[in-house]
Amino acid sequence: MNQPPSSPPTVAEPTAPGQPGESSLAVRDERWQIRVRGLHKSFGVQHVLRGIDLDIERGRTNIIIGGSGQGKSVLMKHLMGLLRPDAGQIWVDGEDVVPFDDREMGRLRRKFGMVFQYAALFDSMNVVENIAFPLIERYKLSRDEIMERVRDLLRKLDLADVAGIEQKVPPELSGGQRKRVGLARALIDRPEILLYDEPTTGLDPVATKNVDEMIRRTSDEFGVTSVVISHDMASTFRIGDRISMLYNGTIVVNGTPEEVLVSRHPALREFVETSGLVAPEANGQA
Amino acid sequence: MSEADSADSAPNPSDVERRMRGLLDLLAVPLRALLSYFGDHALMLGQALRGLGYRPFRLRLFLEQMNFIGVGSLWIVGLVGFFSGAVSAQQAITALRIFQQERFVGATVGISLAQELAPVFTGLMITARAGSGMATELGSMRITEQIDALTTFAVDPIQYLVTPRVIATTLIMPVMTMVFNVVGLIGAYLFAIYLENIDLGQFIEQFRFWTDPKDYIIGCSKSAVFGLTLSVAACYQGFNVRGGAKEVGLATTRAVVAGSVSILVSDYFLIDAFHILWPGKS
Numbered sequence: 001m002n003q004p005p006s007s008p009p010t011v012a013e014p015t016a017p018g019q020p021g022e023s024s025l026a027v028r029d030e031r032w033q034i035r036v037r038g039l040h041k042s043f044g045v046q047h048v049l050r051g052i053d054l055d056i057e058r059g060r061t062n063i064i065i066g067g068s069g070q071g072k073s074v075l076m077k078h079l080m081g082l083l084r085p086d087a088g089q090i091w092v093d094g095e096d097v098v099p100f101d102d103r104e105m106g107r108l109r110r111k112f113g114m115v116f117q118y119a120a121l122f123d124s125m126n127v128v129e130n131i132a133f134p135l136i137e138r139y140k141l142s143r144d145e146i147m148e149r150v151r152d153l154l155r156k157l158d159l160a161d162v163a164g165i166e167q168k169v170p171p172e173l174s175g176g177q178r179k180r181v182g183l184a185r186a187l188i189d190r191p192e193i194l195l196y197d198e199p200t201t202g203l204d205p206v207a208t209k210n211v212d213e214m215i216r217r218t219s220d221e222f223g224v225t226s227v228v229i230s231h232d233m234a235s236t237f238r239i240g241d242r243i244s245m246l247y248n249g250t251i252v253v254n255g256t257p258e259e260v261l262v263s264r265h266p267a268l269r270e271f272v273e274t275s276g277l278v279a280p281e282a283n284g285q286a
Numbered sequence: 287m288s289e290a291d292s293a294d295s296a297p298n299p300s301d302v303e304r305r306m307r308g309l310l311d312l313l314a315v316p317l318r319a320l321l322s323y324f325g326d327h328a329l330m331l332g333q334a335l336r337g338l339g340y341r342p343f344r345l346r347l348f349l350e351q352m353n354f355i356g357v358g359s360l361w362i363v364g365l366v367g368f369f370s371g372a373v374s375a376q377q378a379i380t381a382l383r384i385f386q387q388e389r390f391v392g393a394t395v396g397i398s399l400a401q402e403l404a405p406v407f408t409g410l411m412i413t414a415r416a417g418s419g420m421a422t423e424l425g426s427m428r429i430t431e432q433i434d435a436l437t438t439f440a441v442d443p444i445q446y447l448v449t450p451r452v453i454a455t456t457l458i459m460p461v462m463t464m465v466f467n468v469v470g471l472i473g474a475y476l477f478a479i480y481l482e483n484i485d486l487g488q489f490i491e492q493f494r495f496w497t498d499p500k501d502y503i504i505g506c507s508k509s510a511v512f513g514l515t516l517s518v519a520a521c522y523q524g525f526n527v528r529g530g531a532k533e534v535g536l537a538t539t540r541a542v543v544a545g546s547v548s549i550l551v552s553d554y555f556l557i558d559a560f561h562i563l564w565p566g567k568s
Contacts, residue, residue: 082437106440114438120431134439137342 028094033058033193033225034079039088041074048074050249052088056193056242061219061226063236065271066246072229073117075246076195079227080112081105092193110138113186113224114195118202119178121170127159127181128166134189153184156221157214176207183214187222194218196228200235208232212239233275237261245271330444330525331518334452337445344450351454355416356462363411363462364469370403371395371470372477379482388484392493395474400501401508404466405459406553409512412459413545417520420451421541424524425534433525448525452517459513460506467502500564508556515552516545 025035034056041049048071056062056079066072077083078090081097090097097108121130131150135141154160157180162168170178179199186194196215200208216239219226230236236243236257243260245253247267253260261272378394424447427433436443471493478484523541527533 077434080438082434109438109440112438114435116431116435118430120435122432122435123426123430137439137441 025089025091026094026096029058031058032056033093034227035091036075036079037089037091039075039078039090040086041071041078041083042086048249049078049085049088052246052249052251054244054251054254056225056227058225059219059223060241061215061228061239062242062244063228063230063240064244064246065230065233065236067231067271070246071249072231072246073197076114076197076227076229079193080114080195081108110189111192112195113189113191113193115179115182115186115197115199117198119170119182121173121178121181121185123170126167126169127154127173130170130181131184131188133185138189149188150184153187157184159184175203176210179203179211180214183218187218187224190222191224193225193227196226196230198229198231200230200232208235209238211235215239233272326526327518327522330448330522331452331514333444334448334518334521337442337449338453340445344446347446347450348454351450352458354419355412355451355455356458359412359415359462360465362415363408363466366407366411367404367466367469368473370407370466371399371473371475374398374403374470375474375477375482379478379484388478388482389488390492390496391474391478391482391484392489392491393496395478396471396493396497397501399467399470399474400497400505401557402505402553404463404470405505405509405512406549408459408463408466408509409516409549410546412455412462412513413516413520413542413549416455417516417545418538418542420517420520421524421538422534424448424521425527425537428525428527429530429534443525448521451521452514455513455517456510457513459509463506463509464502467505504557504560504564507560508553511552511556512549515548519544519548 025037029035032055034054036052036054039049039052039054040047052075054064054075064072064075074083078085079092081100085098088098092108092111095108097105100108122133125133128147128150131153132146135146135149150166151160154165159165159177159180162177165177170181173181183194199215200211203211212235215226215228218224219239228236228239240257243253243255243257244251245260245265245268247265253263253265253268255263260268263269374395375391378391378398379388382388382390382394424433427447433443433447436446475489478489479486520541523537523544524534527537
């Protein structure tokens with residue numbers, strides 16, 4: 001796994017805006033592409049995010065783990081501006097995106113691609129129309145140009161050999177094929193940041209491994225910053241460059257896989273041990 | 287009774303105030319819910335209309351909806367129209383026969399179809415067929431995150447999904463109402479002439495004399511309003527689904543109920559409004 005020479009602390013040490021070092025948040029940082037500080041979000045009486053502090057590393061695969069209902073997807077939707085926080089800041093390439101209006105948010109979203117948990121392909125469109133959708137919506141390209149880019153992606157994602165793939169509609173695709181078509185749609189406009197919402201949920205072990213490889217390969221080949229929401233620990237340690245754990249509405253652990261593996265945070269230890277990756281005594285010794 | 291007793295039994299001002307507040311809160315809850323319901327629908331309608339004001343205009347989506355709502359509903363509207371016309375003629379002849387005035391059946395059926403039966407029945411048919419379809423489709427798109435996906439591509443989901451449906455329904459409803467009128471008159475004609483032996487000349491002459499373009503203008507105007515209300519109700523229910531398949535089913539049921547009720551309630555007020563704004567023989 002690729003690792004930076006120096007890493008932030010294993011256990012998150014939130015830094016409040018205004019403290020030393022925070023002035024650099026408002027300028028583009030070569031290492032950190034997305035920086036989140038003090039993010040709060042409630043739905044009614046449910047306080048889901050309780051002061052998130054998180055840095056997403058440029059060009060790396062950043063994994064956010066956490067149990068069900070911890071607010072992982074809510075956090076991801078904030079990164080892309082699909083939800084507005086109650087309090088806190090989100091900087092993307094040095095821009096505070098929280099006060100953005102709809103037009104600015106539209107510009108911001110062009111930096112992002114999102115791969116949904118169940119692909120979220122448009123049922124009324126075939127594979128080509130699904131993949132080409134962002135291009136058709138954003139640019140005036142000729143049909144030939146669009147088809148060239150679609151076919152290029154189909155080749156790169158090992159979909160070109162599937163018989164009649166271009167004209168298939170989503171219900172005719174397998175789970176793995178749907179994920180790859182969803183990824184192709186997210187990649188077609190060459191985003192800088194790719195968000196994956198639980199990409200391996202509902203897949204068998206072989207398909208899970210294939211999707212993991214696809215995420216890894218996409219990150220390497222396309223040079224995008226990947227943010228993956230997951231609760232699959234095997235996948236997390238297979239593809240992650242940085243791992244953050246969301247627990248009770250805050251990031252409690254943040255670091256490289258090696259650092260995370262030896263963390264003594266009880267929630268993380270329980271998560272790692274129950275996943276079977278590390279024997280309890282081994283982790284205790286670490 | 288001692289002074290102390292009377293002081294104990296007298297209601298404490300703060301108790302009265304609290305009870306009054308409780309009563310007001312009790313009344314305010316349904317009122318607030320009602321206002322919120324209409325307010326949310328009005329906001330969605332406003333957003334859908336705002337979507338007409340900026341590019342892209344999504345003509346293809348609009349035509350697809352016209353096809354789904356209009357062409358797709360032709361058979362059911364025609365079938366219901368035919369039998370509604372025939373039944374109206376049967377009822378009118380039964381009533382008019384008391385006064386030996388069966389010759390007025392063409393006029394009676396013509397006017398009732400033009401102003402009431404055609405717009406209301408067409409509205410109910412479109413609600414049942416297209417309104418339920420809209421709610422189910424949008425609800426399914428919501429729970430499978432397709433609407434979120436649209437947003438991630440910087441596409442306004444209201445402009446993409448709701449505006450074409452609302453505008454298409456509003457524009458196609460008068461056309462479908464006229465189809466209902468024509469087929470209904472054919473049903474009435476066949477029943478009256480061939481089964482009840484009403485004189486053909488009298489049927490046509492009375493129909494031409496008593497019906498007026500105004501009847502059709504009123505009917506078509508009403509149907510356009512019905513199209514607007516039923517499509518907003520259907521889109522609102524589908525667009526705001528939260529949960530899973532069960533909620534999509536419930537949203538579809540609510541869409542059909544809300545669409546049908548909105549048609550029948552607004553029909554009363556619209557016909558009153560037309561009679562005030564456009565008094566005459568109708």
